[in-house]
Amino acid sequence: SVVENLKEKLISQAQEVSRLRSELGGTDLEKLRDRLTVENERLRQELRRCEAELQGLRAQPAVAAAAAPCPGCEHSQESAQLRDKLSQLQLEVAENKGVLSELNLEVQQKTDRLAEVELRLKDCLAEKAQEEERLSRRLRDSHETIASLRAQSPPVKYVIKTVEVESPKTRQALSESQARNQHLQEQVAMQRQVLKEMEQQLQSSHQLTTQLRAQIAMYEAELERAHGQMLEEMQSLEEDKNRAIEEAFARAQVEMKAVHENLAIGQAIEEVNSNNQELLRKYRRELQLRKKCHNELVRLKGNIRVIARVRPVTKEDGEGPEATNAVTFDPDDDSIIHLLHKGKPVSFELDKVFSPWASQQDVFQEVQALVTSCIDGFNVCIFAYGQTGAGKTYTMEGTPENPGINQRALQLLFSEVQEKASDWEYNITVSAAEIYNEVLRDLLGKEPQEKLEIRLCPDGSGQLYVPGLTEFRVQSVDDINKVFEFGHTNRTTEFTNLNEHSSRSHALLIVTVRGTDCSTGLRTTGKLNLVDLAGSERVGKSGAEGSRLREAQHINKSLSALGDVIAALRSRQGHVPFRNSKLTYLLQDSLSGDSKTLMVVQVSPVEKNTSETLYSLKFAERVRSVELGPGARRTELGSWSSQEHLEWEPACQAPQPSARAHSAPGSGTTSRAGSIRRKLQPSA
Numbered sequence: 001s002v003v004e005n006l007k008e009k010l011i012s013q014a015q016e017v018s019r020l021r022s023e024l025g026g027t028d029l030e031k032l033r034d035r036l037t038v039e040n041e042r043l044r045q046e047l048r049r050c051e052a053e054l055q056g057l058r059a060q061p062a063v064a065a066a067a068a069p070c071p072g073c074e075h076s077q078e079s080a081q082l083r084d085k086l087s088q089l090q091l092e093v094a095e096n097k098g099v100l101s102e103l104n105l106e107v108q109q110k111t112d113r114l115a116e117v118e119l120r121l122k123d124c125l126a127e128k129a130q131e132e133e134r135l136s137r138r139l140r141d142s143h144e145t146i147a148s149l150r151a152q153s154p155p156v157k158y159v160i161k162t163v164e165v166e167s168p169k170t171r172q173a174l175s176e177s178q179a180r181n182q183h184l185q186e187q188v189a190m191q192r193q194v195l196k197e198m199e200q201q202l203q204s205s206h207q208l209t210t211q212l213r214a215q216i217a218m219y220e221a222e223l224e225r226a227h228g229q230m231l232e233e234m235q236s237l238e239e240d241k242n243r244a245i246e247e248a249f250a251r252a253q254v255e256m257k258a259v260h261e262n263l264a265i266g267q268a269i270e271e272v273n274s275n276n277q278e279l280l281r282k283y284r285r286e287l288q289l290r291k292k293c294h295n296e297l298v299r300l301k302g303n304i305r306v307i308a309r310v311r312p313v314t315k316e317d318g319e320g321p322e323a324t325n326a327v328t329f330d331p332d333d334d335s336i337i338h339l340l341h342k343g344k345p346v347s348f349e350l351d352k353v354f355s356p357w358a359s360q361q362d363v364f365q366e367v368q369a370l371v372t373s374c375i376d377g378f379n380v381c382i383f384a385y386g387q388t389g390a391g392k393t394y395t396m397e398g399t400p401e402n403p404g405i406n407q408r409a410l411q412l413l414f415s416e417v418q419e420k421a422s423d424w425e426y427n428i429t430v431s432a433a434e435i436y437n438e439v440l441r442d443l444l445g446k447e448p449q450e451k452l453e454i455r456l457c458p459d460g461s462g463q464l465y466v467p468g469l470t471e472f473r474v475q476s477v478d479d480i481n482k483v484f485e486f487g488h489t490n491r492t493t494e495f496t497n498l499n500e501h502s503s504r505s506h507a508l509l510i511v512t513v514r515g516t517d518c519s520t521g522l523r524t525t526g527k528l529n530l531v532d533l534a535g536s537e538r539v540g541k542s543g544a545e546g547s548r549l550r551e552a553q554h555i556n557k558s559l560s561a562l563g564d565v566i567a568a569l570r571s572r573q574g575h576v577p578f579r580n581s582k583l584t585y586l587l588q589d590s591l592s593g594d595s596k597t598l599m600v601v602q603v604s605p606v607e608k609n610t611s612e613t614l615y616s617l618k619f620a621e622r623v624r625s626v627e628l629g630p631g632a633r634r635t636e637l638g639s640w641s642s643q644e645h646l647e648w649e650p651a652c653q654a655p656q657p658s659a660r661a662h663s664a665p666g667s668g669t670t671s672r673a674g675s676i677r678r679k680l681q682p683s684a
């Protein structure tokens with residue numbers, strides 16, 4: 001059937017081609033062209049005939065003119081008729097010429113169009129050829145297919161046969177199939193219907209979806225708007241909060257200010273400040289007052305105080321009756337000491353008595369006030385008096401493990417000075433000297449052998465100074481220890497028997513405290529003289545010879561001089577014999593005026609020393625009793641005054657007490673301190 005189909009198609013194509021060809025050949029234009037060509041040809045022939053006729057006619061009139069003598073003959077009439085006819089024909093020719101040119105133009109146009117049409121025709125022909133080619137190719141293919149189908153013909157035949165054989169069956173099957181087909185088609189139709197419905201549903205659901213989407217978009221927009229609104233609200237709330245906080249803060253500040261104003265805190269602060277100033281003033285006044293009170297107290301107690309210290313019995317005291325204790329104390333009164341001398345009890349009253357059980361600290365406690373008064377600008381002397389071995393050096397220097405007054409005093413000075421460091425600036429210097437056989441030596445100098453002189457200041461101020469006396473600035477206890485060590489070394493190298501030597505010489509430690517009040521510029525200078533005196537034991541004139549006798553005489557002289565000076569000071573005599581010994585002369589500044597002196601009388605408790613103990617205690621009591629001045633004790637003063645060493649020196653005036661503490665630098669009455677300061681710090 002495919003073959004037949006193809007054949008049919010081929011035939012129809014061929015018919016189509018011939019139709020197209022005839023159509024192409026018989027176009028109006030071609031027909032018109034042909035017609036016009038024919039017409040043209042006819043007209044040309046007529047024109048040629050007419051011309052030939054005209055020629056014939058032209059030849060006739062010349063014959064006629066020659067034969068003219070007969071007018072009105074029938075030839076002339078005929079000629080006129082011919083002439084009319086000629087002109088008529090000529091008109092006709094002219095007309096035909098116009099028509100011809102028109103026709104020629106038309107022909108030209110037609111020819112152009114024809115050329116165009118020919119071109120189109122050519123294109124169509126080419127197309128047609130292609131189509132033909134295609135068709136012939138298909139035909140060829142079809143032929144090939146047919147041939148191949150023909151080659152397959154036996155199975156087809158077999159199939160046809162089988163089909164023919166099975167035809168009824170097949171027909172039945174066909175009908176069944178058709179029925180099924182019908183049914184299936186129905187089903188398909190149904191399914192189509194369902195599909196259609198579903199499509200409709202889908203469409204509706206699509207619509208719904210788009211609707212819903214639109215709604216969602218709307219909701220989202222709404223949500224976004226709400227979110228934006230919320231954010232805005234939050235921001236505005238935040239701003240409100242901040243504003244509220246600021247307002248509250250401002251309000252609080254205002255309130256605070258108001259409260260401040262109400263409570264007048266500013267004023268209070270000012271008041272406090274002025275109060276502080278006032279307090280500072282008061283404090284300064286208090287300081288002065290304290291000084292005065294201290295002065296007064298010391299004066300009441302006595303500018304010169306005498307205490308006794310009894311050392312414990314030591315191994316050196318030996319054994320036996322000689323080493324028995326001869327000293328007892330009053331349990332109710334610490335100023336009483338009982339001595340059993342050669343079987344007789346003797347009692348003495350001093351400012352204070354320290355038993356052997358008193359510690360270094362206990363003793364220091366007693367002298368502490370004196371030491372600190374040095375910071376306030378007072379001059380202080382502390383003497384250790386007593387026979388050799390009674391404990392003078394122990395009390396003043398002590399042992400490394402248990403230091404005495406010297407080190408403790410300096411320690412206290414340092415700590416006191418540090419406490420006042422916010423208001424005061426202090427400078428503490430130390431000198432060490434010894435007096436042996438009335439010769440003064442510098443224990444810290446490079447040449448300890450050198451004799452130092454005590455000189456009057458050349459400026460006529462009446463102040464004394466020691467040219468060449470070394471002064472060390474100390475800033476710590478360590479520095480002091482170094483100074484002591486240095487002094488000791490000097491002494492040790494100088495003297496082979498230091499113990500013996502030291503017992504026969506006076507050792508002086510001179511501490512100078514110079515202070516400047518940072519706020520007022522007020523300056524003070526206080527001096528602390530710590531003196532370990534030579535042994536007070538008396539040397540029997542018979543038992544001593546040569547140098548030993550000379551030593552004893554010097555010691556006796558200087559100790560007597562000290563006693564005399566103290567006695568003179570305590571009885572407030574006009575004249576004090578300072579110049580009778582190097583020691584009193586050197587300590588003149590620190591003994592006179594409102595200076596304070598403490599005499600520690602060292603006592604050995606053992607039986608064998610009772611004579612010296614008695615002598616020492618008598619010295620102590622005499623020194624102390626002098627102070628009580630007018631009254632019962634004056635007799636004692638009289639007895640002391642009658643001593644052979646007491647001398648008067650009317651030329652030497654004690655400086656006015658009140659001037660000391662507040663003396664301006666350099667102009668003070670502290671002549672010795674001034675002299676040393678001048679010597680060591682010329683620029684000061």
Ligand code: ADP
Nearest residue numbers: 311312314387388389390391392393394395503
């Ligand atoms: P001085 O210097 O008066 O000659 P020392 O100070 O050298 O006497 O004392 C003589 C001895 O007695 C030393 O061995 C010393 O240690 C000892 N001594 C003195 N006083 C005391 C005391 N209070 N406690 C303990 N031992 C003391």
Ligand code: MG
Nearest residue numbers: 392393502503
């Ligand atoms: Mg000693």
